[in-house]
Amino acid sequence: MAQPPDLLEVRDVAKSYGAVRALVSADLTVSPGEIHALLGANGAGKSTLVKILSGALRPDSGTIAVAGREVRFSSPVDARRAGIAPVFQDPALVPHLSVADNFTLTGTDRAAVRPWLDRLELDVDLAERVNALPLALLRMLDLARALAHDPQLLLLDEMTAALPSDYADRVFAVMREWRDRGRSVLFISHRLTEVREICDRATVLRDGRAVDTHRTAEGSEARIVGAMLGERAARVDLPMAERGPAAVPGARPRLEVEELVAGRRLKGVSLSVAPGEVLGVVSLEGQGEDDLFLALAGDLRPKSGRVLVEGTPVRGRHPIQAIRRGITLVPSDRQHAVLPQRSIRENLALPLYSSMRSWGWISDRAERRAVDKAVEELEIDMRAAGQAKQLSGGNQQKLTIGRWLVGGYDVMLCFDPTRGIDVGTKHQIYRLLRQQAAEGRSVLMFTSELREVRIVCDRVVVLHDGRIVAEMPAAEADEERLLHAMHDLGPHDLGPHELGPHDLEPREAS
Amino acid sequence: MTVLDAPRQQGSPLRRIPAAMLALLGVLLALILANGLVDTGFFSLGQLRNTLLIAAPLALFAGAQTLCMLTGGIDLSVTMTATAVAYVVGSRAASGDSAFTAIALGFLVALVIGLVNGLAIGVFGVNPLIMTLGMAAIITGVLTVGSQSFLGGATRMPQIVLDLGRGTFLGPLPWNLLVWAVLGVGLVLLLRRTGLGRLVYAVGDNRRAARLAGVQVWRVETAVYVIAALLAAVAGILVGGRSGAVDLQLTASYLLPSVAAAVIGGTSILGGAGGYGGTVLGALILTVLDTMLTRLAVDESLRQLVAGAILLALAWVYVSSTRRGATRRRSSA
Incomplete structure (x- = not known):
């Protein structure tokens, strides 16, 4: 032909x-x-x-x-x-x-x-x-x-x-x-x-x-x-069965958020995360989800409300104060996390030196041990170890998560950690988060990919217009239910997803 | 202490040296040879001593500049800081203070200047270029007024400063070379082997990432501008000791070369990449080049032209060699 x-x-x-x-x-x-x-x-x-x-x-x-x-x-x-x-x-x-x-x-x-x-x-x-x-x-x-x-x-x-x-x-x-x-x-x-x-x-x-x-x-x-x-x-297949034990019911929450108001979009959110729990957050774009994560990470000062870790409030205007209380952020944009011209090692070891007490001599052995462990755990590609900017998106994302395996944390805030990365790396990240939870740490994870909720999370909250409009166990969170809640539709009104007025509001004042 | 415990990596020591450094070394050696051909006396001990005598303060100024540039900043007040320190030391010594007191007061002045620079830049977010340019102007003003009042009268450098500035030991080796060597090694170790050094690079490479990882950027910047001012103070004392007298133009000619040496040495003006090793080579190249052009009795304007051309050529080499490396950084504006 x-x-x-x-x-x-x-x-x-x-x-x-x-x-x-x-x-x-x-x-x-x-x-x-x-x-x-x-x-x-x-x-x-x-x-x-x-x-x-x-x-x-x-x-x-x-x-x-x-x-x-x-x-x-x-x-x-x-x-x-x-x-x-x-x-x-x-x-x-x-x-x-x-x-x-x-x-x-x-x-x-x-x-x-x-x-x-x-x-x-x-x-x-x-x-x-x-x-x-x-x-x-x-x-x-x-x-x-x-x-x-x-x-x-x-x-x-x-x-x-x-x-x-x-x-x-x-x-x-x-x-x-x-x-x-x-x-x-x-x-x-x-x-x-x-x-x-x-x-x-x-x-x-x-x-x-x-x-x-x-x-x-x-x-x-x-x-x-x-x-x-x-x-x-x-x-690649990650059956639900591979997940660690679910969060201990009735355990004292590790992270508690009370009526948090921050930025332009977050109008009052309360939630709690238990030790060993992965709590999912889903929403349409621009419902206050980024303000929530930045406020919890200490980068954005809340207008009102409280954040408590183990029952005591977190204060301060700098991420270090949240980090000292064990709250760490994996930001949505890798460009806010990666040091492009520095080596994999320096990228991973960064949190070790953030405190002024550690400004002095670097212990080569201790640093190497911590970094090697994270590299191994995350299977980071070390072929281009010299400059992080030469790594693929997936490997850069591993660096930003691995940084907190090196630095240590109790609550990890992961904002869409698998956005724009490949299936294999995604599954690695799912496994890692479940494993971290099994070891007793807590994870708060925003995701734009709704099926991830059932793969990774124990529970999920739905954010709409700066407030939580729904909460459900992950097992019940199929995509239809989530989408329904994300659009804040009534229980029987599952019509076509119209563009809400919020979708056209400015994303950021500047 | 494991001071000499260099990072263990695979390969011979030579292979660990980046190609750019080897190229710079090549340029330096070629210039030295050319100098030797132009003037057979260049290899004489006296000439060697002169060259190193000029190189040491430049390398210290350039060290201060390197540190600031690595965080994405710049310090245009280094030379005026140095002049102020020389003034203070000279006038305090002339009015009868001991050498120790005079020098301590000089360092105190540098400390204050560095703190003001660092806090303004780190806490209040003033652009480093504007802040340090303003600071240089303020110091010039204060010294101009001061030389007619509180700094008035004769300046006289203490003997120890004169020795440091022009004396030699073990034949042709100037004392100022020793001062530079000690501080230079310290600066290299600071950048490579300390937590603060890591943060200097991190802040220059990606401020936002550094902050989100818990780095208090203002503290790093304050520390950097204080260290820069203290290095400038040492340079001021060395230059003051060499000339024996102080005036407002004492160190002015070092300002642009201090930036040029760092840039030639491969430190990115945007921050995050480079180091002091390259800067030292840059300072030596500029010094040897200047010596050669002086020898040739070349006109000042032509000298500047040649220096500028070399700077541009090297900048071009760096840009084209880094462009090969994957994605270019997007502006975070």
Whole structure:
């Protein structure tokens, strides 16, 4: 059968960062009128390939052809000219400019954006400054902007991660429409159900190679996970039975929060976490969840309310005061946790020196022992031990958790600890959290991936509009019930998830 | 004590030295050889002594600068701090105080300057560039007024300061070299082997991460600017001892080279990467280069041009070598 040339043809592309080979041999073809998924565990080379395709990086070897013609991108502008428009998880918008100015900056015709804004049902004042808008909305604006350039290939890199479901549905609708116009989409996502439902074909990368390309169908998830994990596949399934003993009922709570009000969004939350318990927190974006975690971590001063550890209040205006009482934070954004230019060892050992008493001589042996233990426990990839920025997202996340295994803690606040990382690492983190709980520590975990509640948590609370609106044992927390509670719907009203007024409120005052 | 207990790593000692350091060493050796060709007298003991005599204070100033730059800051008041200290020591000694009292008072002045810098930057969040530039201006003003009133009259350096500044031991070795060596080793150990050193890098690399990990950033910054001021004080005493007299321009010529030496040595002006070893090489390169250009009787403007060109060339080398390394840091604005 005579076929038109593939829209995108990537052949044998390789890229190394120093000694680390991010891509060994990547192959990928995208046909016209196709939604193609690009999948892979963290460190498989996905982000590297995306950066190459969007013109941000140059490959060491291999060829890329667009519509049959070989191309060499030396900048993102080249990629756009060739008809590839990327949309990233972090929107590429200048925060201090208005939305309209941002469009002008990228030479985007406002008349061309309009229909897409309507199509995506985005009711936004273009004169608004970018940093006054919520992140989810910015991603949608970024998508509208990319569409306005009428690219041959739309490159969506994790753009639906942590996107409210109504937004995500609109993105999917636009993707299908794009395909029907004979254009193509390269879709990168960790959510395999999404991938199966919307994509025509999927290519899986593992250890820098394309290991599988297939037409998606019912049951593709298992094949994809198998390909992503290779021989590691055997141990990914984490049955509920593997969990440690549940929290001791009736035990005195370790962490108690009483009517905590903080930041702009948190309007009064009370909760308690027992020793050995993992308490889940779920919510739509912007319901005060980040204020809650920052206030508990001592980074944000509460306006009122109390936080108690073992019955005595935690005071102070600096995270060190919370840390001294055993409360530690694994922040949502790894850029708030990793020291990019420092070694794995220095990253992990950081909490050992935060107190002025430990400003003196470093005990090499003690430090090495503590760090080696964390590296072993978390199976941190030590190939790029010299600079944390060379690590994959999953390994960076391990550093930010491992730091507290080194520093010690009683209550770990984990904010979406598995966001944007691969299935294998996710399961490792689930196991670790359960194991920590089994050893008697407490965990408070926010998650945007609802199924994690039943895998990791003992109990879950649902946050809506700065307050807790529901609480249930994890065993009863199926995704439907959680979604229901997250939207604060009445008991029988399980309609379509409309966009609430809170979703369009500014995310942060600045 | 396990002072000499270097971090154990695989590979020969030579392989542990980063390529950039070897390149700097190469540049330095080439310059020394070129100097020897230009002026055969360069290898004479007298010349060697002169070179080291100039290098020591520069290396101390650059050490102070390195420390501040590693936290993402800068200290543009180091040279005025040094001048103030020299003034205090000189005038106190002239008015009959013992050398010890005079020097102690000098260090006290530096301590106050460092504390004010550090607290303003660390607690009140004043931009380091603005704060230390302002501090330098204030010191200049105070010294200008003071030299007509409370610091007025003759300045006379105590004998021990004169010895430290220009004396030698074991033949050509200047005493100031010894002072520098001791403080330099101390600074390297501080950065590599102490908790404070770790925090200096952590704060410069990612302030937010450091804070969330429990680091009280203001304390680290205060400590850093105090140490910088104290190093500047030592440099001021050495320069004052070498010249024997004090005036407002005593150390002015060291300010830009102190930043340049740190940058040439590979310390990132954004913080978080670099170290004192590179800075020492940077200071030596600048000194040898300056000696050579002086020998050649090159015009001052051309000398500056050559120094600037070298700085830019090295900056380019660093930028292109770090760009290869994975993702670039996004601004946290």
